[in-house]
Amino acid sequence: MKSKNIHPHKFSGLRLMLLLGLSLAANHSILFSQSEEDSIAEKPTARIGLVYTQVNQDGRLVVTVKTKVEGAFENVPGVKINFYQTEIAAENLLGKAITNNKGQADFLLPDSLQKDQDILHTYVAAIEGNGQFEDVAEEITVKKAVLQMTLEEEDSTYWVKVFVGSPDESGEIVPAPDVECKVFVKRLYGNLPVAEEFDVTDEDGMMSVEFPRDIPGDKEGNLTIIAMVEEHEEFGTLETNEVKAWGVPLVINQQTFRELWSNRANAPYSLMILTNVILLGVWGTIAYIVARLFKVFKIGKTSISASK
Amino acid sequence: MKKKQPTLSTSEREQAFDALNEELNPRPFGRLGKLWTGLLAVIFLAGLFFYIKQIREGLGITAMRDFSIWGIYISNFVFFVAVSLVGSLISAILKLSNVAWRTPLTRLAEMIAVSAIILAALTIIVDMGRPDRFLNVIIHARIQSPITWDVIVITTYLMISILLLYLPLLPDLALLRDRMKNIPKWQHKLYTWLAINWHDTPEQKAIMKKSVRVLAIVIVPIALGIHTVTSWLFATTFRPGWDSTNFGPYFVSGAFMVGAAGVIGTMWVFRKYYRFEKYFTDDLFDKMGKLLVLLSFIYLYFNINEYLIPAYKMKGHEADHINALFTGDFAPLFWSVQIGGMIIPIIVLLFKKGRKPLPMMFMSALVILGAWFKRFLIVVPTLEHPFIPFNRVPEAWKHYFPTFAEWTITAGTLAGALLIITLLVRLFPVIPIVETAEDLHLIDAENEEKE
Structure with missing residues (x-):
């Protein structure tokens, strides 16, 4: 896997003429104010990190966008990334993605690219026409590879066997x-x-x-076993995984305790009794007072009738 | 207010009672009153506007993030709960202690208590990201959780405070129903409905007096409970600054202090604009000043307990928290609150001249302002010093400063509380008419004496 920073092809004829025109106008103080010049000059640059990852034969490109803020790099969310195959050109556009809160954008490569005959693939991730940042692109070249994992049991010993291979020119x-x-x-x-x-x-x-035979699994002892080649120079990151019942089955203790940290159905009896006695005592008094208010109402009614 | 001997003739007593009635009846607002009500309504509506925006866009419009999970909404909630305790102080503690001079203050204290506790409950809902799920707090309540206790105790305290406002109001409501002329029909209907056929019969009086006494006893543990449980919302969590067994009495003593200051401030307003010099006398201010000094000293004692011991030990994260308060980012606010909101009022109120109405008003304002910011200092610095260190979070998440929306919503709730008091004052007598007349022996109080 080889990656390098590249500059996108932005000097088309029309753009060149526009740039020349603007350069001439820039000398004319009427057209450009000082502040506008400053704002163009101050447009920051973003840094793109591009990684190729293949999980169970599904290839994907993962981009991280960062920019320098007060001397430290910070992730930038909400940036649109264009993904190209080979080089930046409209016909090579694979798709687009927007960076998330962690400044990451994830792009799943189409199946056709996995199945074609090419051994080497070049991908480009680019920020283009962004109002916030200068145009910038990152390129990566990866070699096709396979990662296979077999799980075997020999003489009461579990073995994980991993094979890494790559197609030669004949495709073998x-x-x-x-x-x-x-x-x-x-x-x-x-x-x-x-x-x-x-x-x-x-x-x-x-x-x-x-x-190892002592890793806790789920109730059936299932574990997700992963074989991984991390950030290989030619292949990128390769991963394959399989679920196997090689773990120690998890036994959940069904016995419940009445504790402060238990769920609401298992509150300690002492607490329940105490709070309910207080509640009944206080709200009983309130109910008694409200009932007395009805009595006040009735007495008043009777006294009116009596006076009539 | 000195008790007069009943040396007046019956007709003179009736005339004096009529004059008292005229003086203490609720009156329509003048220009200033209308302006005040309008201003409060505008601030309240501005708060409501931003609250609707918050419901639509979520708590993201606030400055609260993963670490500062509580901000000025919770500070404001604690402040409201604190203020509400004044109801129990004046209506219960002073009543049970047979303090005679409390009569003109009882209604005012209960009005403040009811409005504060209503807004405390609403502020908790404001702090919720999904207020539509509020009922889940009750439906799926865990009795082990202090939040459940808080919901229960706030509801209970609100109910008792309303009853303590309403029951002693009954004789006055009957007076308003029978004597107030030239009022809109709806207002007369309101008085008639609320007076529940009150005709000052001995049985009615007996029931009312007994009920008020029962409530005065019941509200004391509930009042202590409401603010103790509020303090437990903090103290039951393991965080620097909150992990304290001192929190219950520390909160309760602070609450009585700010509540008393609230009553003094309101007394001054009514003395000045309702010309109630006869009722809110210099002597009454002097007594309330002494009470405030006493409460401030108790609060000072708990403050020393709260800060001195951690500052002496300076353990790990507690030290970071204490340093932030004493010498760090929060130091200017911390020392302003401690000195301006507690030490200066104590010193001024220790002197007789300092217990005159005007200086008392300024000192109360300082205490109230200090109390509000003190709650901010209890909530925010702790959250900015977590045990689990900040890791890979944006710089803005490490420091909390409320957004404009939060300030506006908070101002809206404060205006809402004042608006409730204003509307209550517009409709009901601020000073109990019948009770005052009884104190002055203008009407016969034999019935309840027997009771």
């Missing part, structure tokens, strides 16, 4: 040696590595790692 998949790949288990807040160290792939493109 050949092993990719010396590729760093890792195996994880998906957890709630991230991926847990199943070993402290991992080997690189051998000359057959293979890497094996023993899978």
Whole structure:
């Protein structure tokens, strides 16, 4: 995977003439005020980070847009990114996406690109015609690759076997040696590595790692096992995953306790009794007073009748 | 107000009672009153406009973010709850202590209490991102949660405060029904409806007096409860500045102080614009001044407890919080509030000259202003010093400063509270007429004496 900053082709004939005209006018103080010149000069530059990620054969481009604010880089949300294949040209436009609150835009590549015969693919992500930032683009070149994972049990030992390969010129998949790949288990807040160290792939493109037997899974012991090649120079990030019941089944303790931190149905009896006694005592008094007000009303009515 | 011996003849007493009635009846607003009401209505409507905007666009229009989850809405809520405690102070504590000079203040205190507690409840709804889900707080209530306790105790306190305003008002309502001429029909109907056939019969008086006494007893623990539970909303969480066992009495003492200041400020307004010098006398100001000094000293004591011990130990995050208050970003506000809103009023009110109406009014204003900002200092600095450090959050999220919308909505709620008091004053006597007449022996009070 190779990436570089490129400048989009913006000097079309019409644009060149317009620029020349504006340059001449710029010398004329009537047309351009000082403040307008300043505002053009001060248009900030955004920085684009472009990464290729392939999960279970689905390729996607992930862009992060940042800009410098008071000396530190901050993510920029709401920026439209144009994605191109090969180079910036209208006919090469793959699609568009807008950066989210984290300044990220995610673009799923079409199936056709995965299935074509090309071994190398070049992608460009570009900010164009943005009112806030200068035009800027980032290019990335990735080599097609496959990542396969097999889960095997041998003599009561679990093994995760990973194969990394890449098509040659004839389209046949050949092993990719010396590729760093890792195996994880998906957890709630991230991926847990199943070993402290991992080997690189051998000359057959293979890497094996023993899978621990003590990782807690769901009620059935299911775990999501992930094999991953992270940010490889040629292939980008490759990932494949599979659900397997290799974990320790989770046993949920169904016994409930009446505690302060329990749910509303399991409030401590002492608290319930105390609050209800107070509530009944106070609201009982209020109800008594309101009832006395009805009595006041009735007495008044009787006294009117008596006086008549 | 000195009690007079009943040396007047019956006709003289009747004449004096008529004059008293004339003097204390609610009266239509003059130009100034209309201007005041209009101004409050405009501020209230501006707040309402921004609240509708907040409902449409969400709490994103406020400055509250992931860390500063509470801002001036909650500070304002605590302020309102604090002010509402004055009802129990004057109507219950002083009544049960047989303090005779409280008579002219009871109605005013209850009016302030009712308006403050209504707005406290509304302010909590204003703070909710999804007010349409408010009923869920009741439907899915967890009795273990202090928020549930708060909802219960606020509702209870509101109900008792309304009853404590309404019950002693009954004889006056009957007077207004029978004696007030040249009033619109709806107003007469309102008095008739609210007077519930009150005819000053001994049985009616007995029921009323007994009910007020029962309520005066019941409201004391509820009043302590309402502000203690409000303090527990903070103290039951584990955060620097809030993790304190001192919070309950600290909040309650502060509440009595600001409530008393609220009554003094309002007394001054009525003395000046309703010419109530005869009722809100220099002597009454002097007594309220002494009461305010006493309450301020108690609050000062709890302040020393609240800040001195953490400042002595200077433990980790508590130290950051204390430093922010004592010498950091919040120091100017903190010291202004502590000195201006507590120390200066204490010093001034210790002197007899300082307990004259005008200086008292200024000191009360200082106490009220200080009390509002004190609630801000209780809520915001703690949230800006979380145990889990700020990580990858925009700079703006680390510091809270209310947006224009928040200020306007908050101003709207304050105007709303004053508007309720203003409307109550427009319709009902500020000073209890019958009770005052009884104190002056202008009417026979034998019935309730027996009771």
